[in-house]
Amino acid sequence: MADLRIRLAGISSPNPFWLASAPPTNTGYQVQRAFEAGWGGAVWKTLGDPIINTSSRFAAVHFNGQRVAGFNNIELITDRPLEVNLEEIYETKKRFPGHALVVSLMVEPKREKWHEIVKKVEAVGVDGLELNFGCPHGMAERGMGSASGQQPDLVEMQTMWAKEAAKTPVIVKLTPNITDITATAKAAARGGADAISLINTINSLAGVDLDTWNTVPHVGGKGAHGGYCGPAVKPIALNMVAECARNPEVGIPISGIGGISNWRDATEFLLMGSTCVQVCTAAMHHGFSIVEDMIDGLTNYLDEKGLASVNELIGRSVGRYSDWGDLDLNYAVVARIDRDNCIVCNKCHIACEDTSHQCIERHTDDSGAAYLLVREEDCVGCNLCSIVCPVEGAISMIEVPSSDPPLSWNQRQAAITAINPDNGGDDSGEKEAV
Amino acid sequence: MGDSLSANGAGLSAEELRRNFAEVKPGMRPKEAIEESNRCLYCYDAPCIKACPTGINVPSFIKKISTGNMLGSARAIMDANPVGASCSRVCPTEELCEGACVLNHSSKPIRIGDLQRYATDWAIGSGKTLFQAGPGNGRSAAVVGGGPAGLSAARELARFGFSVTVFEAKEQAGGLNTYGIVSFRLPQSISLWEVEQIRKLGVDIRTGIKVGEDVTVQELLEQFDVIVLAIGMSKVPMLGIEGEQLDGVYDAIDFVEATKTELTEEMAGKRVAVIGAGNTAVDAATCSVRLGAANVKMVYRRSREEMTAYDFEFEFAKQDGVEFEWLSMPVRIIGDGEGKVTGLECVRMRLEPAEDGGRRRPVPVEGSGYTLEVDAVIKAIGQTRYLPLIEQLGIEHKRGIVTVDPVTFQTSNPRIYAAGDVVFGDGQGEAMVVSAAQQGKLAAYSIHQTLVERRERHG
Ligand SMILES: Cc1cc2nc3c(=O)[nH]c(=O)nc-3n(C[C@H](O)[C@H](O)[C@H](O)COP(=O)(O)OP(=O)(O)OC[C@H]3O[C@@H](n4cnc5c(N)ncnc54)[C@H](O)[C@@H]3O)c2cc1C
Ligand SMILES: Cc1cc2nc3c(=O)[nH]c(=O)nc-3n(C[C@H](O)[C@H](O)[C@H](O)COP(=O)(O)O)c2cc1C
Ligand code: SF4
Ligand code: SF4
Ligand code: SF4
Numbered sequence: 001m002a003d004l005r006i007r008l009a010g011i012s013s014p015n016p017f018w019l020a021s022a023p024p025t026n027t028g029y030q031v032q033r034a035f036e037a038g039w040g041g042a043v044w045k046t047l048g049d050p051i052i053n054t055s056s057r058f059a060a061v062h063f064n065g066q067r068v069a070g071f072n073n074i075e076l077i078t079d080r081p082l083e084v085n086l087e088e089i090y091e092t093k094k095r096f097p098g099h100a101l102v103v104s105l106m107v108e109p110k111r112e113k114w115h116e117i118v119k120k121v122e123a124v125g126v127d128g129l130e131l132n133f134g135c136p137h138g139m140a141e142r143g144m145g146s147a148s149g150q151q152p153d154l155v156e157m158q159t160m161w162a163k164e165a166a167k168t169p170v171i172v173k174l175t176p177n178i179t180d181i182t183a184t185a186k187a188a189a190r191g192g193a194d195a196i197s198l199i200n201t202i203n204s205l206a207g208v209d210l211d212t213w214n215t216v217p218h219v220g221g222k223g224a225h226g227g228y229c230g231p232a233v234k235p236i237a238l239n240m241v242a243e244c245a246r247n248p249e250v251g252i253p254i255s256g257i258g259g260i261s262n263w264r265d266a267t268e269f270l271l272m273g274s275t276c277v278q279v280c281t282a283a284m285h286h287g288f289s290i291v292e293d294m295i296d297g298l299t300n301y302l303d304e305k306g307l308a309s310v311n312e313l314i315g316r317s318v319g320r321y322s323d324w325g326d327l328d329l330n331y332a333v334v335a336r337i338d339r340d341n342c343i344v345c346n347k348c349h350i351a352c353e354d355t356s357h358q359c360i361e362r363h364t365d366d367s368g369a370a371y372l373l374v375r376e377e378d379c380v381g382c383n384l385c386s387i388v389c390p391v392e393g394a395i396s397m398i399e400v401p402s403s404d405p406p407l408s409w410n411q412r413q414a415a416i417t418a419i420n421p422d423n424g425g426d427d428s429g430e431k432e433a434v
Numbered sequence: 435m436g437d438s439l440s441a442n443g444a445g446l447s448a449e450e451l452r453r454n455f456a457e458v459k460p461g462m463r464p465k466e467a468i469e470e471s472n473r474c475l476y477c478y479d480a481p482c483i484k485a486c487p488t489g490i491n492v493p494s495f496i497k498k499i500s501t502g503n504m505l506g507s508a509r510a511i512m513d514a515n516p517v518g519a520s521c522s523r524v525c526p527t528e529e530l531c532e533g534a535c536v537l538n539h540s541s542k543p544i545r546i547g548d549l550q551r552y553a554t555d556w557a558i559g560s561g562k563t564l565f566q567a568g569p570g571n572g573r574s575a576a577v578v579g580g581g582p583a584g585l586s587a588a589r590e591l592a593r594f595g596f597s598v599t600v601f602e603a604k605e606q607a608g609g610l611n612t613y614g615i616v617s618f619r620l621p622q623s624i625s626l627w628e629v630e631q632i633r634k635l636g637v638d639i640r641t642g643i644k645v646g647e648d649v650t651v652q653e654l655l656e657q658f659d660v661i662v663l664a665i666g667m668s669k670v671p672m673l674g675i676e677g678e679q680l681d682g683v684y685d686a687i688d689f690v691e692a693t694k695t696e697l698t699e700e701m702a703g704k705r706v707a708v709i710g711a712g713n714t715a716v717d718a719a720t721c722s723v724r725l726g727a728a729n730v731k732m733v734y735r736r737s738r739e740e741m742t743a744y745d746f747e748f749e750f751a752k753q754d755g756v757e758f759e760w761l762s763m764p765v766r767i768i769g770d771g772e773g774k775v776t777g778l779e780c781v782r783m784r785l786e787p788a789e790d791g792g793r794r795r796p797v798p799v800e801g802s803g804y805t806l807e808v809d810a811v812i813k814a815i816g817q818t819r820y821l822p823l824i825e826q827l828g829i830e831h832k833r834g835i836v837t838v839d840p841v842t843f844q845t846s847n848p849r850i851y852a853a854g855d856v857v858f859g860d861g862q863g864e865a866m867v868v869s870a871a872q873q874g875k876l877a878a879y880s881i882h883q884t885l886v887e888r889r890e891r892h893g
Pocket of ligand 1: 578601602603645664666690717823854865867868870
């Protein structure tokens with residue numbers, strides 16, 4: 001059986017599955033229940049003041065009959081006094097010395113405030129600290145949370161202040177509400193952070209009620225933007241993790257967060273460079289017991305792959321994530337339909353006909369049975385048909401061997417520049433949006 | 435099935451027979467399984483778990499299907515139920531797990547049995563061994579009978595570190611899963627895979643050995659620390675009517691068993707009467723149809739309401755074209771000069787309210803006698819007990835139903851435990867594969883507790 005133990009910036013954990021700083025980690029009772037259920041670590045719900053309760057606070061986006069595709073909240077940080085939290089943190093660590101117990105902090109951007117809270121929290125015995133520069137609502141209005149997390153210089157300075165006082169590793173939690181995540185990630189690294197965690201929630205409005213015209217959720221008829229998380233945000237989070245993981249100027253370990261619901265999601269984050277993952281929404285949707293399949297599924301997966309430790313997995317896909325300018329322009333795939341699996345719903349045909357390159361033909365064979373055929377010479381390999389196809393194995397995207405050697409945009413521009421130095425090559429280093 | 439089952443009187447080809455006895459219900463396809471598993475709510479303290487006699491963690495194994503953790507899913511099932519692959523096919527799920535699913539109230543229940551089959555089929559295909567034996571604890575156990583109850587006890591004892599020997603009279607272990615439940619519902623290979631999983635734990639399964647004849651009770655008591663009696667039930671009892679010895683009269687258990695090993699043309703073109711209306715009777719009737727019988731009637735002295743076969747069994751029989759003679763009691767089997775069955779004489783019955791308010795009593799309608807022209811009669815009116823062996827063991831019983839403590843499954847001899855059909859009856863337990871498996875497990879737990887844990891505690 002594969003070894004699931006990990007170390008994030010010196011913090012050891014029996015497995016890579018942590019609960020994120022959020023309602024599931026609000027009290028000692030909850031965190032202890034979570035450890036009993038199998039969670040390897042927990043980041044305590046953000047400490048700080050003042051204590052404010054918003055009611056109501058949550059909303060969710062359901063998608064085609066599946067509940068909680070995305071989750072939205074307008075709650076703030078902890079709703080309990082610091083002393084109570086500290087006492088419970090102490091008790092929890094005493095009962096579970098082998099688990100990773102990290103405490104999330106948020107204070108005003110003042111040096112002495114950071115020193116004070118860091119010392120108080122470390123005094124009760126914790127494995128690490130997480131600085132919450134991410135909360136997008138409520139705290140930001142007072143210059144905390146994402147307000148400070150959106151400014152690289154503030155991130156750097158506050159990280160430095162926390163580090164001045166801290167004896168345990170400091171993780172900086174980043175807000176995704178920023179154009180280039182590596183800007184704040186690099187700032188955290190410059191400030192001396194031992195690791196970064198990302199993402200916090202994304203600015204969102206869950207919906208509008210068609211009968212009352214109120215926002216969802218609303219507080220006495222008024223709404224404000226909240227923070228979005230859950231399965232819907234996973235691709236956004238995964239990209240941000242990957243961008244940080246492959247950036248040498250960031251260069252510190254990562255704890256991946258955002259839309260992780262099961263061992264498969266978690267494994268993707270590990271492959272993209274997360275040393276551990278944190279989970280909030282999935283636990284809120286199903287309870288702590290979901291970690292059982294996360295552990296079991298990851299263990300079976302590693303065994304199946306012949307890997308002895310989860311550490312052998314971490315970061316294995318990072319090298320495959322690069323810039324658009326480095327992709328091989330001569331690589332080509334085409335769609336191919338397997339009649340044995342096709343149920344002739346014609347969805348691929350209409351998708352290609354109306355919105356792509358009109359190359360899936362409808363035919364009838366000698367026995368009068370309908371079938372579909374891709375005109376491969378016109379197929380641009382966009383994947384759309386295989387995305388809309390509802391059955392497994394009906395459409396495969398097949399690589400077509402290219403007669404030309406691999407050539408990327410950057411190589412092409414460099415070649416042009418070499419031939420004619422006055423022409424082209426100006427934007428060759430830039431990232432391209434696709 | 436309907437018209438694909440040829441019943442035109444002509445013999446069936448070997449290929450037709452094979453097709454008729456191949457598993458009727460196809461397994462779920464991947465897309466079906468993914469859709470269905472994602473529909474499960476993953477309830478907390480889920481009622482489906484409690485409704486499964488073996489307590490399979492249903493939401494857990496279903497979630498594992500949805501996350502693609504097939505090995506974990508199969509383990510979760512087989513951990514709770516050592517014959518979980520068979521059970522996925524033969525359990526009356528609408529009365530058990532699926533009947534309890536909360537979605538019955540708002541949508542349609544989750545197809546738990548089909549998902550369970552999907553996961554265990556994956557395990558069978560993978561060739562993996564799911565469990566390991568525990569480190570030896572120096573104790574030995576003899577399990578008499580290798581059916582669901584015996585196998586289940588053997589597996590749990592092996593996991594506790596007992597050295598386990600199973601004695602099985604038949605050529606193969608698996609009990610009625612291997613020999614009793616018709617192939618088109620439960621192929622033999624499924625049951626034999628379960629047997630193999632248990633053998634791989636180091637359990638010594640000695641087949642072809644009948645306890646009481648090939649090895650004595652005394653020898654077992656001398657050689658083993660503890661005995662688990664899991665011999666199930668015996669043959670169908672005598673009807674006690676004239677003509678029972680005629681050529682063409684069958685015992686339903688023997689009859690079905692024969693189809694599990696070889697398919698013959700014996701029933702081809704024949705008119706068959708099956709006496710009884712339990713699950714065994716239905717199995718004998720559908721088997722007859724699939725062997726090419728021209729007409730199959732089930733003869734029952736009560737009505738549809740009192741029929742003990744599960745609803746899905748009844749529906750299945752109707753689909754196979756089985757006919758029903760309700761409120762009819764056989765009084766004589768008629769034979770020709772050569773001793774071959776030619777008819778079944780019956781009388782009509784009516785139901786009278788029982789004096790004590792219990793099940794309505796069938797009473798013959800005077801002068802209503804009539805004869806069904808048949809070529810074969812299959813008796814399926816319950817099963818008798820292995821009285822001689824039970825007497826040899828010297829344990830308490832009521833007409834062959836072994837008396838056990840309902841919690842520990844210990845018999846009147848503290849070194850002998852009993853589980854499965856051998857304790858079924860008189861309000862004790864239920865004759866189902868899944869309950870036999872659970873009882874085997876529970877017997878193993880109390881044996882472990884008594885022989886190992888308690889000793890350890892007392893030093
Ligand atoms: C035709 C039929 C259909 C059924 N259909 C269903 C169904 O759809 N669903 C369901 O849940 N249940 C069904 N049942 C009931 C189910 O099969 C039994 O409840 C279950 O098999 C009981 O398990 P067991 O281990 O107690 O006994 P068995 O399965 O009977 O196993 C007992 C074993 O002990 C062996 N044995 C007996 N005497 C000796 C001896 N002296 N020495 C060594 N070995 C011995 C036997 O050969 C046999 O292998 C059906 C039963 C029948 C007969
Ligand atoms: C109700 C709610 C409250 C949250 N509170 C905090 C918080 O106090 N501190 C913090 O750092 N993140 C907080 N978060 C963000 C989560 O820790 C996490 O980063 C985010 O939900 C993404 O993970 P998920 O998709 O698994 O939910 C909160 C999230 C939710 C849903
Ligand atoms: S889950 Fe329901 S009952 Fe519990 S605090 Fe929230 S609104 Fe109240
Ligand atoms: S979408 Fe898939 S199933 Fe539907 S017609 Fe196209 S290939 Fe066939
Ligand atoms: S009761 Fe139904 S929905 Fe709930 S866990 Fe069980 S199978 Fe799933």
